[in-house]
Amino acid sequence: MLSLIVFLPLAAAVALVAVPTSAGRRVFVWSWIAITAADFALVVAAWIGYDAGTGLAYEQNLRWIPSAGVGYHIGLDGLSLPLVAMTALLFLACAVYSLPNTQRIKSFVLLFLFLQTVSLGLFTALDLILFFVYFDLSIVGMYFVIAGWGHGNARQSALKFFLYTFIGSLALLLGFIGLYLAAEPHTFDIVELARANPLAGSGSYGALVLLAIGVGLAVKTPTVPFHTWLPPAHTDAPAAGSAILAGVLLKMGTYGFVRIAMPLLPDTWRHYAVVIVIIGVVSVLYSALVALAQEDFKRMVAYTSVSHMGYIVLAVGAAGILAGSDAQARSLAVTGAVTQMVSHGLLTAALFLLAGIFYDRRRTYDMGAYSGLAGPAPVFAGTTALVAFASFGLPGFSGFIAEFQIFTGSLASATVATALALLGILITAGLFLRVLHRVFLGELQVPDAPGAASGFTDLRPSEATAILPLLGLAIVIGVLPRFLLEVIEPASTTLIGLVSR
């Protein structure tokens, strides 16, 4: 079942290779939408069949490279299931969004189907090498998306993205090998490693392993100071690429913290939790301030992403500080972190798809060039405003649920840091309101673009169909979060149990 969810897009891609390019774009786009919809339906079925509190479900453990301690071990629990669902939904949204105009559609569809398998695979992997394989392939896939369909300095940004995240992934690999060699018998299996806790009390060796893994995940997340690859990559990527990059690929880093770094290295994690909290807070504040100074809409969204990922880092760091807090608070922080991953995935993907509309209509993201867009494009303006509100954590949206839990859970153990991070919300709120004010209100003004019609057309059906469900789900989570939290909470409690060993 789970393997089917993971490999359905790839299998479909292999089948589509045989279809000649001359078959026309409709064939490719509609089969793409059909495949992603089917995959999403399968994930929904898996969610319905999932019984929270039972730990790992849909587990599959096959021998792959036994002599190297590598297995094909996959499964779902409360940490991964929400992310799998979010991933499947985002790919569906990207397929719908790309319906009207994408060049070289065949390769684009194949690449996205490949990326979907890789992303779903990563969130289901319970083996370090399997995780690493998907982690690296996601970099390769996204490199080709940015280099092939981006604009501006696309190739340079793609190369920068590749080099940064690849360096990170190799650090990660060294850390994985460190874990592998520490366990007796040698194994890469996450479940077995979590049980064995091979680096308990190992001092500097454990610190080095955590450093390697931490750097690898921090680059991908990204946190300050490893975030510099992200703004150019986002700015120059196509809208669907940015949505996947921000919505799914960034979560691979934070997911790695809760799936690998915390349960497999509990001692070391607790020891260095303060460092992680500090990195989180710096990420939150620094990127929020930099976002405030941006003139480019997409760049601004990219920096707010770094800031929002900072909350997650803060939460997972605070969950490692035992002093001054009880297990319930720490578990709340972890639940908030996972909720934030889902919420941020939905909202940032929506924001990037909305940003793509600026480029689609007028070939520029420069906010100074636009104003008064609410007149000709009311739906666009309204949607953007709602997504922006949701994104800075207004009650009633998913972001609020996530951030509330993060702050409540972290306050006791990391009081000063949490208080400082609260300022981040203020800055984010300010910058989004300023953007809404500048771009949508006032005198109508749109920049000239060669070959574009005058005025600024509102959302097309395909764009609305892609973006509105993401916003809708964010509202559902904001108003009725139980269905999500009930899945996440047991897993957070288990995780906190592992960390406090």
Place this chain on the structure above:
Amino acid sequence: MNMNENPAALIPELALVAGAVLGLLLGSWLPRHRQWWVRVLATIACAVGLAATAVAMRAVPETVFGGSFAVDTATNAVRFIVLAATLLVLCLSIDTVDSHHRETEFYVLVQLGALGTIMLVGALDLLLLVAAYLLASLPLYALAGFAKNARGTEASLKYYLMGALFGVFMLTGVTVLYGAGGATDYATLARTLPGASHAAVAIGVLAVLAGLLFKIGGVPAHFWVPDVTEGATTPVAAFVTTVPKIGALAAAYRLVAEALPAVSLDWPLLIAILATPSMTLGNLAAFFQDNVRRLLAYSTISQVGYVLMAVAVATRSDLALPALLFYLAAYAVTNLGAFAVVAELPHALRITDYRGLARRHPGLAAVLIVCLLGLVGTPPTAVFLGKLEVFAASIDGDLTWLAVIAVVNTVASLFYYLRWIASTFLAAPDREQNALVPAGRFAALGAYTAGIASLALGVAGGLVLPLISGSLLP
């Protein structure tokens, strides 16, 4: 002493000898357009060798002919890799040498070179090692100048002079070790060398390793690699940069693991120090290479740096031998795959000539991407698994710093591999004469085979690793 003289243990080697000798006789009688019979004979020789190796892999390891030649896991694995690689080279050379007036000579020399390579690995005696070194070298000097043009001749001469120089080093080393240890077979040397003069052992080991390092193409004996790769024809370049390295690396492993384990000389550090500049200089020199064959040449220099890591921890980690053998297999198919694409597009000499490849020949572009990303070590290709094993072995063997250097180098290498990959996606220039004219079917067949093998070996590594996880004979 064990006087096992069972010729059946040497069927792969005998098949190559028979293929070469019969091929030479046959070729001198056949008219030029029928010389493909010699190619068939060479293919049969390789196929027989592969079949015999597959059988020998199940048999108990043994030493034959006075304990001078080991038939064990390492030998069998290298036999398999070398014979398969030779078959691939034969396949991708057909388009170039078919009906050539020295076609027979080509096949004969290739088989003799492969034979010498296999002998290097099995050798349990320094004198046999030197003989194998010569057998693995002399045919290649001739092959390098096969095209008989100015560049090829220069390459051949350079190759020969370097080879002669390092051959002399090697003989000197053998002499010194013989003087110090009183024997030339590894088993006796392992007993006597620890008690011998420190300086003599150091000099002897260094000199013998110098000879092997020349075959490996590692720094500082690497100067011939770029010139030969650029000057020789592409199939020859593919052969020379792949096959002899396999044998020489495994031979270096056997030498340090069997003759030097108890020597107080810090040879793991020595080899680690040789590995570091190999990967670093190879990468740095490849950075701004515009000529694809020179780029691949430097890439092979950096690749052997990674393999040398496994040699460095030969006695310190149980993971070293499978890591070495798997990396060699992965390197062979991946490197040959990249060369096969180059052979299929003989007019595309520079990176910029590959513009438009993804559009015009998507299959070849896919093979090129798989092979180049494979050389980087991106999963799930074979070299990734090889790198994983090598890194794990070197960290296990307390050479973590070497693994870190290798990681940094891997990242650096991305730059030039990606430069090549990126150019295949650019729009083709609107020139009259396009460089992307395919050479023929066979080089393409070789490219597809190698590309698929490179992926399959990575995914199905679980099936291969148990076969190479044995140990060397004592």
